[in-house]
Amino acid sequence: MNLKLSSNIMRTYEYCLDKQQGVVLFFALIALVIMSLAAVALIRSVDTNTIIAGNLGFRQSATVSADSGVETALTWITANQANLNNDRTIDGYYATSTGNAKALADASTKMATGTEINAGTDSSGNTISYVVQRMCRNSGPSDSTHCLFGPPGEDPNSNGDCPVGTCLNAAPSDSLMYRVTVKVIGPKNTVSYTQAFVY
Helix, strand or coil: CHHHHHHHHHHHHHHHHHHCCCHHHHHHHHHHHHHHHHHHHHHHHHHHHHHHHHHHHHHHHHHHHHHHHHHHHHHHHHHCHHHCCCCEHHHCEECCCCCCHHHHHHHCCCECCCCCCECCECCCCCEEEEEEEECECCCCCCCCCCECECCCCCCCCCCCCCCCCHHHHCCCCCCECEEEEEEEECHHHCEEEEEEEEC
8 A cells, every 4th residue: 555655656746747847947047147137237337436436536646746737837937037027838828817728728838847747747647737827917017907916915923814904905915926727637538627826
């Protein structure tokens, strides 16, 4: 009796095996495809985030490098005080502020100099050029009718504070204002423009 029952079970098991059509295999393959697509999407997402972070790093590096251009321009202004009444385009200098600063910076060939800067390119691979504009409406000698001057002078002992009422009534300083526009082209064509007003 035990043998009969056992043979019936075996026949039923064999019959079930013959009847399977591979439905579980089909669902397993669908799950495998979905998981593969999710893995590819995750890899692409991580890759995109890495590219974005790298581009932000290049832009920040370019912006930081612009400081070298401002320092070079300030040194040039200080060294050429006697010759600043007329344009000196070969030096990236314009005696008026009427030109489009971005267009002038794009056309400028005046390269920054300084520590670790070779032919206008710093150690990070950023190429730094600049243009200086005197904040005057016309070229020629400067005066307060058509030029901007720095804020009133301060008493060196006052730590930057003026006695009540004296700062508002003080005459402008003798320091002309200059706008320095720096263009930095970094690796992967990162472009950064920075402006500074110096006096």
